[in-house]
Amino acid sequence: MKKSEFVWMNEGLVPLEQAAVSINDRGFLYGDGFFETLRAEDGRPQFLQEHLARLRASAITFRIPFPDSFPWADRLSQLLAANGLEHGLARVKILLSRGAAPALGLPAAARPTLVIWAQPYTPPGPEEYARGWALATFPERRTTFTGKHKSLNYLFYLAARQYALDRGADEALILEADGLVSEGAAASLVYARDGGFYTPQAPSALPGVTLEVLGRGLAQRGLGLTCLPTTLSEIAQAEGLWLTNSLMGIMPVSSLDGRVLPISPATSLLQECLNLEAQSPPGN
Ligand SMILES: Cc1ncc(COP(=O)(O)O)c(C=O)c1O
Numbered sequence: 001m002k003k004s005e006f007v008w009m010n011e012g013l014v015p016l017e018q019a020a021v022s023i024n025d026r027g028f029l030y031g032d033g034f035f036e037t038l039r040a041e042d043g044r045p046q047f048l049q050e051h052l053a054r055l056r057a058s059a060i061t062f063r064i065p066f067p068d069s070f071p072w073a074d075r076l077s078q079l080l081a082a083n084g085l086e087h088g089l090a091r092v093k094i095l096l097s098r099g100a101a102p103a104l105g106l107p108a109a110a111r112p113t114l115v116i117w118a119q120p121y122t123p124p125g126p127e128e129y130a131r132g133w134a135l136a137t138f139p140e141r142r143t144t145f146t147g148k149h150k151s152l153n154y155l156f157y158l159a160a161r162q163y164a165l166d167r168g169a170d171e172a173l174i175l176e177a178d179g180l181v182s183e184g185a186a187a188s189l190v191y192a193r194d195g196g197f198y199t200p201q202a203p204s205a206l207p208g209v210t211l212e213v214l215g216r217g218l219a220q221r222g223l224g225l226t227c228l229p230t231t232l233s234e235i236a237q238a239e240g241l242w243l244t245n246s247l248m249g250i251m252p253v254s255s256l257d258g259r260v261l262p263i264s265p266a267t268s269l270l271q272e273c274l275n276l277e278a279q280s281p282p283g284n
Pocket of ligand 1: 037157183184185186187188206207208209210211244245246247
C-alpha cells in the first residue's frame with residue numbers, strides 16, 4: 001500500500017489529498033507570494049537560515065506578514081518524519097502567499113497562507129554531472145524587478161526552460177534587460193576565467209543561496225567569487241561554466257547554444273566548498 005503523504009498547511013499537518021488552497025488565495029489568483037526550494041539530507045534541511053532570510057526579505061518588501069515566531073526547524077523535522085524522509089534526500093518547498101484579500105495593490109491585512117511540502121528527491125546521476133548540461137539562451141529578456149525574488153510568478157522561467165528543452169538543451173540562460181547575462185531558469189551561474197571564479201553581476205537575478213554559500217566556501221580557501229557584468233561572448237569563452245542551485249548543487253555546463261564548452265576540473269573544488277559549508281553548523 002502506498003504510504004500517505006503529509007503537507008504542512010498553516011497550523012498543522014494534513015494528508016496531501018486534503019491539502020487545499022482557496023481559489024480566493026492571491027497566490028492562485030495573481031502569483032502573489034514567494035517560495036523556497038531546499039534540499040534536505042537525512043532529515044536535515046540544508047542552509048535553512050539562508051533560505052528563510054531570502055523568503056523573509058521578499059515577504060517584507062511586498063508587505064506579506066512573515067511568520068517570525070514559526071518554529072521552522074521543528075516543523076520541518078516533523079514534516080520530514082511524517083513523510084518517512086528522515087533518511088536520504090528530500091526536496092522541501094516552503095510556499096508563502098498573501099492569502100485572501102480584496103483589491104489590487106499589496107493589502108497588508110491578509111492572513112498569509114503557509115504551505116510546506118516535502119518529497120523524495122532524486123538528483124541527476126553521476127554520469128549527468130560528468131557530462132554536464134547543455135544551455136540555450138532564452139531570447140526574451142527579463143525586464144522585471146521581481147526577478148530578484150523567488151516569486152510564485154514562475155511563468156517566465158517555465159517558458160524559458162521549455163524553450164531550452166524544445167531545442168534539446170537542459171536549461172535556459174536568462175538575459176538581463178540590457179542583454180547582459182543574468183542566470184539560469186532555475187539556477188545561478190558561476191564561471192572560471194584566468195584562474196578566478198566569477199558570477200554575472202545581474203541586478204534582476206535571484207540572489208542564489210547556493211551562490212552565497214559557495215562564495216563563503218571559496219573565501220575559506222582564500223579564493224574569491226567576483227560579481228562582474230558579463231556578456232554572452234565572455235560566458236562562451238569561459239574556462240568553465242556551472243549552474244548552481246539548492247537541489248542539484250553544482251552542475252557543469254557542456255555547451256551554450258550548441259557551442260561546446262570545456263568541462264573544467266574545478267568542479268570538484270566547487271563541490272568540496274559546498275559540502276564543507278553544508279557540514280558546518282548554521283550561523284558559522
Ligand atoms: C531563477 C533562479 N535563479 C537561481 C536559482 C538558484 O537559487 P538557490 O541557489 O537559492 O537554489 C533558482 C533556484 O531555483 C532560481 O529559480
